[in-house]
Structures are given as C-alpha cells and as structure tokens.
Amino acid sequence: MFYITTAIDYPNGAPHIGHAYEKILTDVIARHRRLAGDDAYFLTGVDQHGQKMQQTAEKEGVNVATLANRNTKKFIALWKKLGVQYDGWAETTADLHKQCVQNILTKLHDEGQLYKKAYKGFYSVRQEQYLTEKDRNEAGEFGPEWGEVIELEEENWYFKLSEHAEWLKEVVTSGEFGITPAFRRNEVLNALERAADTDLCISRPKDRLHWGIELPFDTDFVTYVWFDALINYISFAGYEAAENLPDFDKLWPADLHVIGKDILVPAHAIYWPCMLHAMGFTNEQMPTLLVHGFLNIRGEKMSSSLGNIVDPDALAEQFGAETLRYYLVRDVVIGKDADFDVQRLVTLYNTELANDLGNLCNRALSMSKRSLGGIMEASDYDDDDSAALRKSLADSTAAYNEAMESYDTSAALRALNKHVSFCNGYAERNKPWELAKDETQRAKLASVLYHMVESCAHISVLLSPVTPEACAKIHNQLRLPELAEKKSTDLAWGLVPAGHEVGKPKPVFPRIQLEE
Numbered sequence: 001m002f003y004i005t006t007a008i009d010y011p012n013g014a015p016h017i018g019h020a021y022e023k024i025l026t027d028v029i030a031r032h033r034r035l036a037g038d039d040a041y042f043l044t045g046v047d048q049h050g051q052k053m054q055q056t057a058e059k060e061g062v063n064v065a066t067l068a069n070r071n072t073k074k075f076i077a078l079w080k081k082l083g084v085q086y087d088g089w090a091e092t093t094a095d096l097h098k099q100c101v102q103n104i105l106t107k108l109h110d111e112g113q114l115y116k117k118a119y120k121g122f123y124s125v126r127q128e129q130y131l132t133e134k135d136r137n138e139a140g141e142f143g144p145e146w147g148e149v150i151e152l153e154e155e156n157w158y159f160k161l162s163e164h165a166e167w168l169k170e171v172v173t174s175g176e177f178g179i180t181p182a183f184r185r186n187e188v189l190n191a192l193e194r195a196a197d198t199d200l201c202i203s204r205p206k207d208r209l210h211w212g213i214e215l216p217f218d219t220d221f222v223t224y225v226w227f228d229a230l231i232n233y234i235s236f237a238g239y240e241a242a243e244n245l246p247d248f249d250k251l252w253p254a255d256l257h258v259i260g261k262d263i264l265v266p267a268h269a270i271y272w273p274c275m276l277h278a279m280g281f282t283n284e285q286m287p288t289l290l291v292h293g294f295l296n297i298r299g300e301k302m303s304s305s306l307g308n309i310v311d312p313d314a315l316a317e318q319f320g321a322e323t324l325r326y327y328l329v330r331d332v333v334i335g336k337d338a339d340f341d342v343q344r345l346v347t348l349y350n351t352e353l354a355n356d357l358g359n360l361c362n363r364a365l366s367m368s369k370r371s372l373g374g375i376m377e378a379s380d381y382d383d384d385d386s387a388a389l390r391k392s393l394a395d396s397t398a399a400y401n402e403a404m405e406s407y408d409t410s411a412a413l414r415a416l417n418k419h420v421s422f423c424n425g426y427a428e429r430n431k432p433w434e435l436a437k438d439e440t441q442r443a444k445l446a447s448v449l450y451h452m453v454e455s456c457a458h459i460s461v462l463l464s465p466v467t468p469e470a471c472a473k474i475h476n477q478l479r480l481p482e483l484a485e486k487k488s489t490d491l492a493w494g495l496v497p498a499g500h501e502v503g504k505p506k507p508v509f510p511r512i513q514l515e516e
C-alpha cells in the first residue's frame, strides 16, 4: 500500500493557495500511484491545537473549539471543490488521536525519555518555540522570522532529542530516512550540526496555553503542538489502535510525507524521526519526506499583513477547479518556489488544454464523425509520419512515467503536451479534411484519424490524475468509459478497438477570455 500524507493545516483562517497547492500535488501523486497499479491511502487533515489557534480565537473573541470547527469546515469544503480525494481525515482534537498521543507520552515517560526542567529565556510566539543564543542573527538579534519574542521563566517537560542525534545523522546520510529533493538533505545535516545538543521542550504550562492535549503524567501541562501534530501520521493510520482504523502494518512506513520547506527543519526532519526512533521504530520503518517549495506573490511571501493572500476558492469559482489543479502542478516545479500568476494560469490553460489538447480531441472526433460516420476502421495504411507519431506517444508516455516516479508533475505534463503538439502537427501535415474529399485516400484517412483518436485515448488516461473530470468527459465522447479503469501499464497501442464507434465532440476545455 502506498501511504501518502500531507502536512495538516492550521485552521486559524481560510485555506490559501499554498495549502491548496500541497493538497492538489498530493492528490495528483496518489491518483497517479493508483493509475500505476498501486493501492494508495491518502491522509490529510487539520492541526487544531496550539498557541496560534488560541491567539486567533482570543483576537476574534470566540471559543477556540468553535473557531477550529468553523474553519475546519472551510478546508473540507475546499478539498471537495478541488477534487482532493483523501481516504483518511485527521483532526487532532479527535479522541482517538488524543488517546494515541497520551499513550505515546506515557510510554516515553516510563522509559525515561522525558524529564522536567526549569527554563528562563526567550520564546518565539509565532514559531511556538524556545530560542537559544544560536537563534540570534549576525546582528545579535532575533530576526523577523521569529515574530514576537518574549522573555519567559517556566518549568517544562523535555524529550531527550539529543540522544538520537547521532543515529539521525546516520539514517539521513544512508538515505534510510529519505528526503527528496536530494538537496534538502544537506539542509538537514547542517541543521543537525547546529542542534545536536538541544533537547525538545514538549509541554506548555496550562496557565499560558490551555488548548492542547494534557500530559497524562502532569496535568498542569498540555503537549507542545508539534509533538501532538506529527503523531497524526500514525494515530490516524491505526497505530496501536483497537478502533475501526486502517491496518497500520499495511500502511507504515509512510511512502511520502508531502510538506513545505518551512516545516522541514526542525519539525519533520529532526523531531519526527527522533520521536519515532524513541518509540522503537526501526531504520526500515522511517518515512520519506517530499519537500515542496513556496508559492509567492511577485517574489514576496503571502501574508495577511501584506494583504496579498490568494484565495483558491475564488480561483476555482472563476476558472474551474481543474484549471487550477492543472496550473499548480504544471507550473510549479517540485521542490522550487514559484510565483503565483493568474495570467500564467490563463495562458497555460488556454495554450495547453484549450488549444492543444482540446483542439486535438475536437478535430479527431468531429472529422471521424463527419468522414467515417464515427466508425474507427482498421486500415493497412502506414507511413513514416504515422510511425513517428507512435514513437512520439511511446516516448512521451515513458517520459511522463519517469517524471511521475520522481513526483516531477511539471515535467510529466510537459511530456504529454509534447505528444499533443506532435499530433496537431501531424493533422496539419496530413490534412484529413483534404483526404476526405478524395475516395482513393480512404485508407490513409482512416489511418490518420485512428492515430489521432488513439492518441486522445492515451492522453486522457495519463492526464486523469490531474484533470479527472475533464478526462472522464473525453472517455465518454470516445464512448470508451472503460478507459477510467486502465492502468498506465496497460497502455499499449490499440485502446480504440477496430470498428468502434466514437461519439460527438463537445468542447471539454472552453477557452478562458480574461476581461481587461
């Protein structure tokens, strides 16, 4: 089973385009795994506890549970609208999750992995973490990335993270704890050099933060939000659970935790593997991380203070959910930052979907209808251009599969578009509309149209993880709904049977006209 998760989002507002990119990327990968023949289990959800949530609730003058529930609904509604089809939904206020976190804490406490200590020093409210002298910048200050920094004196519980640092270095270096893209691995090794001797504070005193999971062995404290949130990946996967949950042994280790670069270090690359190691997970049971970049706006970070937050719900309303899906996984190169650009969204859609693929499907079907009565004939006619088309399809399919294996959705979609462009060039060169006027060219006409229609069948299968509804429409127009059941390994030439009657074309990707 291919077990894939995303980060769980803080529901302290409405979801933004960065949240949407991550969920869509993960959905596309999960759907592609299924297309490639795997069983896939996709878990996502919301991270409802923590100081950020408590602060927003205080600011808005609402109960924090009410805030969490209200905003959680916005996330669920958006994922539905965007076709993000998850199998499991993680909400950290769920009883089963609380129970799992408390069981783990009890076990670590009993085994001497936790200790209590007094702390006096600085604390970043934004990052919800204690700061050390090493966190100061060259000017000797705590930089803006830490947000508001306050001075604190309090007792807390600590996890002996430093005891696992050497082990972590080994598994990061050996690749047993996988981090992709590979350049992120160095970032983790560097961070480990800096943080190897620091333990992790895993509690917050209740008088400062009440919105969290109570420590089972010291009820004056709640669990630090990251210690709680990371555990979602196993609690909702059935770890040590009696409830009606997935079979943990079938899911774990996670094949992929899809996360943004901001939560790689220290949370996912340091805390999480060390927590798992302390719980007794072996090297073979370490998950793999897929780290994506950030979506920025004209080179700037999105933030409510800059007022540049992009709302994916409004974009889906205006341009369609699948247009947004296509744009995000086509334009953003995995691992790299990208600028969100609505003009580019329109251009990519109009060029690659409306003009290239839409045009190919339309002309292939309408000409087949008009000149062959819609019946795809087995024709003996062949020539170099048709052989080149078959090679182009084989090459594009191979490039698509290879790119998708490394989660490079952008390269995969470019590979598909290359074949679509080849097909449109093939139509221009072979002019089936001219061939149809000459009875002696019947065999060539049938062959040319077959090559075009067959290409539409292949492309509609390969593109289906990204634009599932549009591809289902193409399958229906081809009158081959069974294409939805095809695996990428079944895609040999001849998906369209000889003698098959195709349906009428109806534009699947209508052009977007942007008003000035």
Ligand code: MSP
Residues within 6 Å of the ligand: 006, 007, 008, 009, 010, 011, 017, 018, 019, 021, 022, 047, 229, 230, 231, 232, 258, 259, 260, 261, 262, 263, 293, 294, 295, 296, 302
């Ligand atoms: N709750 C934590 C994650 C806990 S995972 C056990 C959190 N939440 S978040 O809402 O701030 O971010 C959720 C995900 O969205 C993260 O993976 C983060 O990197 C991603 N993104 C947030 N802003 C983003 C962009 N502007 N662009 C792309 N992804 C971004 O962190």
